[in-house]
Amino acid sequence: MAGALTLAAAGLLGGSGLAQATPTADDDAAVSAAGAPAPAPASSAGAVPAAAVRAAPATEDPVCTAGEFCLWDGETYSGTAQSYDLRTVNPGDCIPLPEGFQAHSFVNRMTRDVTIYQGTDCSTEGDFITYPGGGTYVPQSPFAVRALKVWE
Structure with a gap:
C-alpha cells in the first residue's frame, strides 16, 4: 500500500473521490482477517483521506x-x-x-x-x-x- 500512500502524501490526489493505487503483494498484509483495510498513517493536508486510498483486490480489477x-x-x-x-x-x-x-x-x-x-x-x-x-x-x-x- 506504500504506492497508494505516496500518491496521497504527494497531494496528487485531491477531491472527494476515492482513488486506488495498483495492488501490490504488500497490500495483503494491510488487510485484517475481516477483509477491512488496516488503519493507514495520516497523510498531508489536501490529499485524499488515507482511509479512502486502498488497493483494489485482485478479484475486482x-x-x-x-x-x-x-x-x-x-x-x-x-x-x-x-x-x-x-x-x-x-x-x-x-x-x-x-x-x-x-x-x-x-x-x-x-x-x-x-x-x-x-x-x-x-x-x-x-x-x-x-x-x-x-x-x-x-x-x-x-x-x-x-x-x-x-x-x-
Whole structure:
C-alpha cells in the first residue's frame, strides 16, 4: 500500500473521490482477517483521506490494458466503457467524451498524468483533477467526467 500512500502524501490526489493505487503483494498484509483495510498513517493536508486510498483486490480489477486510460459510465467500473491511448489522443489536447457519456469511475494505466474535467471543454471553471499515470484506480469519481487531457 506504500504506492497508494505516496500518491496521497504527494497531494496528487485531491477531491472527494476515492482513488486506488495498483495492488501490490504488500497490500495483503494491510488487510485484517475481516477483509477491512488496516488503519493507514495520516497523510498531508489536501490529499485524499488515507482511509479512502486502498488497493483494489485482485478479484475486482477492472479490465484496462497497460498504456490505456479507461472510463466507465457507472461507479465501480460498471456499465459502458470508453478507453483511450496515445494512438487515439494527442497529449495536451482537450478530449471531450462522446455525446451523452459521463464517466463515474476510471483507471489511468498510461505512463502519463491525465486530468479529468467536469466540463466538455476542459474549462477550469468547473471541477478538474489530475491523476498520475502508472496505475491509478478510481472506483467513484468526485464528479461526472465529461472530458480529459493527457499530459506530455
